[in-house]
Amino acid sequence: MNPTTNVIEVTADNLHSEVLERSQSVPVLLDIWADWCQPCKMLMPILMKLVESYEGKFVLAKLNAEDPDPQVQQIAQSLMMQLGVRSIPALIFLHEGKPVQVLTGMQQEGDLRAILDQLTMSPAERVQAQIETLVADGQPEQALQLLQQLLQEEPENMGLQVLQANLLLQLGRVADASQLLDALPDDAPGIAQPKARLALLGLAGDIADRASVEAQVAANENDHEARYQLAIHQLLADEPEQALESLLFIVRRDREFREDGARTLMLKFFEQQGNADPIVRRYRSRLFALMH
Numbered sequence: 122m123n124p125t126t127n128v129i130e131v132t133a134d135n136l137h138s139e140v141l142e143r144s145q146s147v148p149v150l151l152d153i154w155a156d157w158c159q160p161c162k163m164l165m166p167i168l169m170k171l172v173e174s175y176e177g178k179f180v181l182a183k184l185n186a187e188d189p190d191p192q193v194q195q196i197a198q199s200l201m202m203q204l205g206v207r208s209i210p211a212l213i214f215l216h217e218g219k220p221v222q223v224l225t226g227m228q229q230e231g232d233l234r235a236i237l238d239q240l241t242m243s244p245a246e247r248v249q250a251q252i253e254t255l256v257a258d259g260q261p262e263q264a265l266q267l268l269q270q271l272l273q274e275e276p277e278n279m280g281l282q283v284l285q286a287n288l289l290l291q292l293g294r295v296a297d298a299s300q301l302l303d304a305l306p307d308d309a310p311g312i313a314q315p316k317a318r319l320a321l322l323g324l325a326g327d328i329a330d331r332a333s334v335e336a337q338v339a340a341n342e343n344d345h346e347a348r349y350q351l352a353i354h355q356l357l358a359d360e361p362e363q364a365l366e367s368l369l370f371i372v373r374r375d376r377e378f379r380e381d382g383a384r385t386l387m388l389k390f391f392e393q394q395g396n397a398d399p400i401v402r403r404y405r406s407r408l409f410a411l412m413h
Contacts, residue, residue, distance in 0.1 A: 127172050131184040133192035140182050144215035148179040148240040153197050153211040155186045160227040161210040167230050171237065178241040216240050252284070261291045279309040286315040291357045293328035293350070295319070318357060321389050328353055345371045345378045352383075356390065365390070365404045373411060384408065 129139050131151070140149055152168060154161035172181050186197040186209055201211060204223050214222040214236055222236055242250065248271045255264035265288045272281055282305055289298035299319055305312055328334070328350040337347035348367050355364035371383035379385075387408060391401045 127177050127179075128169075128181045128183065131182050131193065131196070133190060133196065136196055139180075140215065141218055143180060145218050147177075148237070149182050149215040150179055150237070151182045151184060151200075151213040151215060153184045153186050153201065153206070153209050153213070155209055157187075158209050164210050164227060167228070167233070170230070171233060175237060175241060179237055214240060249281075249284070256288070256291070261288050264288055265292065279305060280311060283309055283311045283315060286312075287318075290315055290318055290322070291354075293330060293354065293357075295322055295328070317393055321356065321386075321393055322353055331358075342370075343374065345375055345383075349379065349383060349386075352386065361390065361394075361400050362404075365400070369404070369407060369411065372408070384412075 129135065131140060140151060143149055150168070150171075152161075152164075154165075168181055172179075184197050184200075185193060186201075188194055188197070200213070201207070204211075204213065204220060206213075206223060206225055208225050210226065212224040212228065212233075213220050221240070248267060252264045252268050252271075255261070255267065265285065268281060268285055268288060272278065272285065275281060282301065286298045286301045286305075289295075289301065298315060302312065302316055302319060329347075331351070331354040334347045334350045334354065337344050338351055341347075348371055352364040352367035352371075355361070355367060365387060368383040368387045371378055372381075372387070376384070387404065391405055394401045396402065396405075
């Protein structure tokens with residue numbers, strides 16, 4: 122094994138300092154292995170690839186269960202007994218001085234990355250993950266509140282500002298999102314997406330929250346304004362097919378609505394996505410058939 126600061130060989134002298142104490146500041150992946158263990162040998166290239174990929178975000182500690190030093194062997198046996206481990210390779214993830222997950226046997230790289238991604242997140246990244254979870258759970262208002270708390274600590278974070286613009290758009294606060302985007306530089310990371318959405322929705326103005334317009338459509342299927350606003354929410358939530366169905370419904374029922382606004386919004390979406398998009402091709406054909 123090539124010497125590196127992010128890979129250590131566990132000895133009786135360095136277990137406490139290089140594994141337990143070090144895990145207080147950076148996650149440590151303790152690998153208990155042996156020369157005779159074929160899965161251990163198969164796992165080694167994966168572990169080394171992860172060490173290189175994460176660039177110091179975690180430390181790999183190698184503990185030979187059959188080390189020539191009997192003290193090291195005793196350490197391995199003792200750890201395995203304490204953690205209920207009966208086979209090797211054994212992978213023990215340590216964080217803040219204690220084991221947080223134990224795996225045995227051959228592992229897939231993707232599964233190991235999923236664990237390491239969680240352990241190596243910065244506090245800001247953890248909050249962003251919570252925000253993404255809230256958005257996925259249909260709670261954009263709570264996500265926005267959490268994001269705004271984080272922005273108080275990182276007001277210059279352009280990525281967070283762009284995320285705030287996306288959430289404002291998702292909540293239908295088009296004017297607020299527009300004002301925020303106007304204040305951001307053109308090269309802010311990820312700004313192209315909310316700007317494209319804003320251009321698409323420029324003719325809409327502020328809209329009611331999604332729950333309200335869904336309730337209005339459920340109460341009256343011919344409430345075209347509510348259905349139009351629902352289509353906007355669906356576009357903002359990356360639900361293009363649902364949005365285009367909503368707009369087709371309006372085109373079918375009332376071409377005069379918003380001066381043919383439903384068809385206009387569909388055409389704007391087609392233009393934004395491009396003709397190569399299979400959804401665009403399908404719905405452009407359906408719109409053409411409806412018009413003719």
